[in-house]
Amino acid sequence: MDKNILLITFIFMIESITILVAVDVSECSKVEAPKPVHVDIKGCTEEPCLLPSGQNAIMDLTFVVPNNSDILWAKVNPIVFGIEGVFELPDPNVCNGLLNGYCPVDQNELLTYRLEMPVLKSYPQISLSIKLSIEDENRKKISCFVVKCKVVKE
Template sequence: MQRIILVLALILATVSATNVKQCPDKPFPLAVRVVDCEEPPCVVYKGKYAVMEVHFLGNDNNIKSITATTTARVLGMNLPYILPDEVSDVCLNLLYGAICPIDKDEDVTYQFNFYVEPAFPEITADVTVTLNDVKGEPITCFVVTCKIRKGPTATQREEYLLDWTNPHSE
């Protein structure tokens, strides 16, 4: 029965997966799903969270700690982006009842809630997300292209809804 559930979970994960790129010389996740984005560049809004689910396999037995790190490639430069502890601690953000320690080849899903700072410029950047074990060895890594944009204000959303519900209004 567990095998059937696992197979169904893998099928569902790959059906809605986002097409991300592999990091050179690092393990690739089983699947990555960026909410509301199947094909990059993924539009992310300033002052909001970009939510990603990273489905990956443990690379060693008894992994007690996993840390997420991010960099953004902008204008040819790789700029580190420091994550808050509550986001970078992968073990705190595992889904579907998974907990650390994680064993070799155990498949788990990490929910990565990436806050897009309002001060970010409106640019397109290649964001690299790496999950590292306690020794700093990469467990998995991927790159996703993101377009950082200003989100609609409440007034703009209301106007859009009014126009949408009554297309003949002046």
């Protein structure tokens, strides 16, 4: 009986560890915002993250809000050959993608935001970096990270 309990506990611990695996992302340069506490990019455990064309890239990021804010914004910048561009998100309002909590947000609140970005079939198969920033109501960055990715055929 004790062996069965030990085995079940061990299996549960292993499954929990697997769930907590996150991508190790880089901090943004030239910015005062910390990287998120946790970043989970669906289907990715190490860089470069593969982004299949014709599908949505799904990222869950957990971050701490440094101050009260009525609204939060997501900003995505693809970086190709060192040149930073702008990616127009279908819904940049972070409040609409919160998995826990709601806006307005309070100082020191721990939030998890799910970002879904379309990866169109028309995108070229290319390696790039994606910079993702979370901004407060005054457009001040409160969290920021960079991850290496590669667009691939679905």
